[in-house]
Amino acid sequence: MGKNAIVGQSGGPTSVINASLAGVFQSCQARGAQVVYGMCNGVAGLLEKRVVDLSSQLKDHMDVELLKRTPSSFLGSCRYKLPPIEEGREVYEKLFDILKELDIGYFFYIGGNDSMDTIGKLADYGKLVGSDIRFMGVPKTIDNDLMITDHTPGYGSAAKYIGVVMKEIIRDATVYGTNYVTIVEIMGRNAGWLTAAAALARAEDCEGVDMICLPEIPFNVDRFVEKVAAMQAKKPSIVIAVSEGVKLEDGRYVCELADDVHAVDAFGHKALTGTARFLANTCARRLNTKTRCIELSTLQRCAGHLTSRTDITEAYQVGGAAAKAAFEGHTGEMVAIKRVSNAPYQSTTELHPISEVANLEKKVPLEWINDTHTDMLPAFLEYARPLIQAELTPIYVDGLPCHICMN
Amino acid sequence: MGKNAIVGQSGGPTSVINASLAGVFQSCQARGAQVVYGMCNGVAGLLEKRVVDLSSQLKDHMDVELLKRTPSSFLGSCRYKLPPIEEGREVYEKLFDILKELDIGYFFYIGGNDSMDTIGKLADYGKLVGSDIRFMGVPKTIDNDLMITDHTPGYGSAAKYIGVVMKEIIRDATVYGTNYVTIVEIMGRNAGWLTAAAALARAEDCEGVDMICLPEIPFNVDRFVEKVAAMQAKKPSIVIAVSEGVKLEDGRYVCELADDVHAVDAFGHKALTGTARFLANTCARRLNTKTRCIELSTLQRCAGHLTSRTDITEAYQVGGAAAKAAFEGHTGEMVAIKRVSNAPYQSTTELHPISEVANLEKKVPLEWINDTHTDMLPAFLEYARPLIQAELTPIYVDGLPCHICMN
Numbered sequence: 001m002g003k004n005a006i007v008g009q010s011g012g013p014t015s016v017i018n019a020s021l022a023g024v025f026q027s028c029q030a031r032g033a034q035v036v037y038g039m040c041n042g043v044a045g046l047l048e049k050r051v052v053d054l055s056s057q058l059k060d061h062m063d064v065e066l067l068k069r070t071p072s073s074f075l076g077s078c079r080y081k082l083p084p085i086e087e088g089r090e091v092y093e094k095l096f097d098i099l100k101e102l103d104i105g106y107f108f109y110i111g112g113n114d115s116m117d118t119i120g121k122l123a124d125y126g127k128l129v130g131s132d133i134r135f136m137g138v139p140k141t142i143d144n145d146l147m148i149t150d151h152t153p154g155y156g157s158a159a160k161y162i163g164v165v166m167k168e169i170i171r172d173a174t175v176y177g178t179n180y181v182t183i184v185e186i187m188g189r190n191a192g193w194l195t196a197a198a199a200l201a202r203a204e205d206c207e208g209v210d211m212i213c214l215p216e217i218p219f220n221v222d223r224f225v226e227k228v229a230a231m232q233a234k235k236p237s238i239v240i241a242v243s244e245g246v247k248l249e250d251g252r253y254v255c256e257l258a259d260d261v262h263a264v265d266a267f268g269h270k271a272l273t274g275t276a277r278f279l280a281n282t283c284a285r286r287l288n289t290k291t292r293c294i295e296l297s298t299l300q301r302c303a304g305h306l307t308s309r310t311d312i313t314e315a316y317q318v319g320g321a322a323a324k325a326a327f328e329g330h331t332g333e334m335v336a337i338k339r340v341s342n343a344p345y346q347s348t349t350e351l352h353p354i355s356e357v358a359n360l361e362k363k364v365p366l367e368w369i370n371d372t373h374t375d376m377l378p379a380f381l382e383y384a385r386p387l388i389q390a391e392l393t394p395i396y397v398d399g400l401p402c403h404i405c406m407n
Numbered sequence: 408m409g410k411n412a413i414v415g416q417s418g419g420p421t422s423v424i425n426a427s428l429a430g431v432f433q434s435c436q437a438r439g440a441q442v443v444y445g446m447c448n449g450v451a452g453l454l455e456k457r458v459v460d461l462s463s464q465l466k467d468h469m470d471v472e473l474l475k476r477t478p479s480s481f482l483g484s485c486r487y488k489l490p491p492i493e494e495g496r497e498v499y500e501k502l503f504d505i506l507k508e509l510d511i512g513y514f515f516y517i518g519g520n521d522s523m524d525t526i527g528k529l530a531d532y533g534k535l536v537g538s539d540i541r542f543m544g545v546p547k548t549i550d551n552d553l554m555i556t557d558h559t560p561g562y563g564s565a566a567k568y569i570g571v572v573m574k575e576i577i578r579d580a581t582v583y584g585t586n587y588v589t590i591v592e593i594m595g596r597n598a599g600w601l602t603a604a605a606a607l608a609r610a611e612d613c614e615g616v617d618m619i620c621l622p623e624i625p626f627n628v629d630r631f632v633e634k635v636a637a638m639q640a641k642k643p644s645i646v647i648a649v650s651e652g653v654k655l656e657d658g659r660y661v662c663e664l665a666d667d668v669h670a671v672d673a674f675g676h677k678a679l680t681g682t683a684r685f686l687a688n689t690c691a692r693r694l695n696t697k698t699r700c701i702e703l704s705t706l707q708r709c710a711g712h713l714t715s716r717t718d719i720t721e722a723y724q725v726g727g728a729a730a731k732a733a734f735e736g737h738t739g740e741m742v743a744i745k746r747v748s749n750a751p752y753q754s755t756t757e758l759h760p761i762s763e764v765a766n767l768e769k770k771v772p773l774e775w776i777n778d779t780h781t782d783m784l785p786a787f788l789e790y791a792r793p794l795i796q797a798e799l800t801p802i803y804v805d806g807l808p809c810h811i812c813m814n
Contacts, residue, residue, distance in 0.1 A: 013582050041584050072578035079583065163807050164712050171479040171810065172709035175420050176486065177448050205810045297701045302579035305571050306712055308806070388806035399715070399795035400570050403578065403612045 002032040003105025005323070007054075008039035008046065009140075010111035010118065011079065013072035014154030015161075015304045016315040017140045020110045021074055022067045023319020024138065025054050028106065031327045037102060040406075042109070043118055044078035047091070049098055057407060066404040068312055069394050071304030074406065081114065082121045085128070092125045099133060106134050106326040110319070112141030112152070116334055116358040123332030123354065134326040137334035137354055138318055142301045144193035147360045148352045149336035153318055154301075155193060156311030156387035161303045162186060162296065163200035163388060166209055166241065169294065170201060174237040178290070181228055181283045182239045184209075185276035185295040189245040192216050192364045194300065197384060198241030199376035210238045211374045215245035216363050219254050224279065225286050227374065232289060244275050254278060305401050309390035314347060321349040345386035409439040410512025412730070414461075415446035415453065416547075417518035417525065418486065420479035421561030422568075422711045423722040424547045427517045428481055429474045430726020431545065432461050435513065438734045444509060447813075449516070450525055451487035454498070456505055464814060473811040475719055476801050478711030481813065488521065489528045492535070499532045506540060513541050513733040517726070519548030519559070523741055523765040530739030530761060541733040544741035544761055545725055549708045551600035554767045555759045556743035560725055561708075562600060563718030563794035568710045569593060569703065570607035570795060573616055573648065576701065577608060581644040586696040588635055589646045591616075592683035593703055596652040599623050599771045601707065604791060605648030606783035617645045618781045622652035623771050626661050631686065632693050634781065639696060651682050661685060712808050716797035721754060728756040752793035 005028040009017055021038070028036045038057070040050040052075075058064055067074060083091055099107065109119050119137040126133055139146050144155035166184065173182045186195040192214025202208025210231050213219060231238050246254045258278040276293035284291040318335045325333065333351045340346040368380040394401030412435040416424055428445070435443045445464070447457040459482075465471055474481060490498055506514065516526050526544040533540055546553050551562035573591065580589045593602040599621025609615025617638050620626060638645050653661045665685040683700035691698040725742045732740065740758045747753040775787040801808030 013579050045584075070578070071575055073582050076584055077582045160806055165706060165710070167807055167810070168478055168709040168711055169705060171477070171711075172420050172705045175480050175484045177452075177483055200807065203805065203807065205812050292704070294704045294706070295702065297699070298576060298579045299572060299701070299706070302575040303572070304575055304578075385806065390806075391803060393800075396798060398610065399567055399792065399797075400574055400607065400610065403574070405612050 002034050004035040004037060004103050005033040005106035005108065006037040006039060006051065006099070006102065006104050007108040007110065008042040009073035009075045009077050010042040010109060010115040011077060011141065012112070012301060013077060014140055014142050014301055015071040015157045015307045016154055016312045017110055018070050018074045019068045019312045019315035020138050020140060020153060020319035022064050023316040024108045024323050025058060026064065027320035027323035031323060033106065037104070038075045041076040042078035042080060043082065043095070044080035045076065046098060047094060051102065052406065063404055066395065066402060068316065069304060069392060069401065070403040071302040074404065079114070082118050085121060085125050095122070096125070096129065096131060104133055106136070106323070108136050108138055108322055108326070110138040110140045112139070112143065112146060113359060113361065116146070116354050119334070120332065120354040120358045126331065134329065134331040136322040136326045136330065137357070138322045139334060139336065140315070142194060143188055143191055145191040145361045145363070147357050147362045148334070150339040150347065151337060151387055153311060153315035156308040156314070158194055158300050159197035159200065159384055160308040160388035161300050161306050162194060162197040164306060165296065166198045166201035166239070167206045170206055170209065170239050173239050178236055179232060180237045181232065181280065181287070181289050181291045182237070183276040183280045183291065183293050184239065184241050185244050185293065186241055187296070187300055188215060188243045190215050190361055190363065192243050195241050195243040196364055196376050196380055199381060200384060200388060209241050211240040212376060213240065213242040213246050214364055214369065215243045215247060216366060217369065217373045218249040219246040220249065221254070221282060225283060228283055229287055232287065242276055242279060244273060246275060304403070305394050307392050308388045309392045310345070310387055312392050318349055325351055342382060342386060345389065409441050411442040411444060411510045412440040412513040412515065413444040413446060413458065413506070413509065413511050414515040414517065415449040416480035416482045416484050417449040417516060417522040418484060418548065419519070419708060420484060421547055421549050421708055422478040422564045422714045423561055423719045424517055425477050425481045426475045426719045426722035427545050427547060427560060427726035429471050430723040431515045431730050432465060433471065434727035434730035438730060440513065444511070445482045448483040449485035449487060450489065450502070451485035452483065453505060454501060458509065459813065470811055473802065473809060475723065476711060476799060476808065477810040478709040481811065486521070489525050492528060492532050502529070503532070503536065503538060511540055513543070513730070515543050515545055515729055515733070517545040517547045519546070519550065519553060520766060520768065523553070523761050526741070527739065527761040527765045533738065541736065541738040543729040543733045543737065544764070545729045546741055546743065547722070549601060550595055550598055552598040552768045552770070553764055554769045555763050557746040557754065558744060558794055560718060560722035563715040563721070565601055565707050566604035566607065566791055567715040567795035568707050568713050569601060569604040571713060572703065573605045573608035573646070574613045577613055577616065577646050580646050585643055586639060587644045588639065588687065588690045588694070588696050588698045589644070589701065590683040590687045590698065591646065591648050591701045591703065592651050593648055594707055595622060595650045597622050597768055597770065599650050602648050602650040603771055603783050603787055606788060607791060607795060616648050618647040619783060620647065620649040620653050621771055621776065622650045622654060623773060624776065624780045625656040626653040627656065628661070628689060632690060635690055636694055639694065649683055649686060651680060653682060711810070712801050714799050715795045716799045717752070717794055719799050725756055732758055749789060749793060752796065
């Protein structure tokens, strides 16, 4: 008799994280897992034994198709951080007791940096106590900041969303022909991958954004205002993409210059918001121009109605590859995407020890940014363009995309 | 020899305003207009003789198809207000001189309340000076606040966008299972049609928004916080749709309670923004919950990637009907949409004197709002649901929707 498998989702949702869940589920079933469990709200829920038998949720192929088209985490998510093993053995004992009770042989966690930290610790503890459970990480994050993997599932769809809405925002912003500075705030705490995707908007039918500000480049408010003034001397409507995570040279986030309260999450991350608003207010005051700030907010990570088919396909593949690896005996590893070629775009998967990934951040290479720090160079576009190709049409019911929910 | 026609776009852009332009253009051509001119930036541009021959821009059927799929105003827009005739005769003389020079027989203006005011004044002046130019209004506004017409082109697509993203935001917001109040700010200065569209999100696969706050109902901050507290006692994640235009009983906008600067446009409209932020901050302070505010901002009016095919079709039809009416001798009128039946949904067009429309606002009927002022009743859903049906797929090129631009 085969063992059971369990899969969880963790961290911020994406539009394609459920495609990875579908990949794990179908591949585990195909490989003979007796039951494929889903953790509700990740490891936090598992600690409370909140699990579901996924076959009771996904009954046929139509359910799986809907799952691939359903944004955000079907199983719910968490931002739970496992303690270091030496400080919290009782947590690990509890978790492994629950896994034993469920007769788990294969454990999958779909997430980003912090989730890979979880997989790493569980694999380490498993080794310590001689467990034969295989722990595999499945990459997911719109932030695209995981090491080793060419890119992360979730990024392509978020990048496509950003490219599309920037194009639409630019058209909207230029319509009056009057002085206007539009500042669009895009997610990305320390890595500017998402903000860089605003560069994709430029095409024959779109002049593109006028400035892109990444957290990789120290931000200077005065220099920013000067650049905007210089641009506005040439044309009235300026559209700027700015990362929520842009920082001053002294390391403070620009949004900290505004006077809002900033909360901190379980991983010690500050809630960053208000960067665009602060900069828009600053431009309005100093340049006597109308301004508008637009925060893409959670829309950029949950826009299931606008996904990249390339991204969904790869999200499904990494889930399946993780299951394959686990059934073949791998543990403590993450599936990475390896780019085979750009034209035509082809990719495959490979495995890497979780230690090469967990708690590290991949930033945008500085050589992909132009000298004046306002735009992305062609190397970035060559990297990102293949990831936003093609669409997966939602199934519209009564005018709105149909999703699948937990019963 | 037939006379020439001219068409302009005015006011805030929509995703389907160019479908009306396509309707005017093709119908005028079919009826034998020698040249169909487009005004650049509406009447403001016309006063500077900035016009284009539309046939030089729209060369074939593919161009017209792209035009229908291009959001925001192809010709540019303006917020120019004509003076009363008695106070500004020279403006009218100048405009009519330009129209004479261009040999215009048919004048079309696509816009909302303020644009219909323009059509009304031009038709009045035309009558006064014995001009034979026919002036026709083509309705357009995401706000859906025009009298007489069952609904306005632009509303269906904005309502669909709002329904779709609310569904996605709700999925995203419930993912952690923790206390969270998400407040989504939706456009609508005095009429709550767009905010009401958030009610469309509720379906078998979506629990829907928890509260809808329309400007039609006087807003009380304390009562709002009490309602949120009561809801959060039952479930952790609350999602609320609030109109930017909600007002206190004393008539002040809720956003005026925040301390931002508020600009005023040429029509004396205050820039309303910050309502959701103010309410989210208030909840965070008083209820000890995490909060998030999301402003849909211009995304809700320019999301050409997500339109209602019903809306685009009707936008095209009202443009064509305006041309037909003008060529048949009508002037000083607006094309209205008349709903013929709901199941199946059918509509037709009819003509109304501009005086029944200009400078008036149609609000959401109070009997479509529930007793506790938190939700829409079925009558609203029956009204709005047909307007969001079906999609018009963008033409994607290199991963992004293709648009058409002025040359």
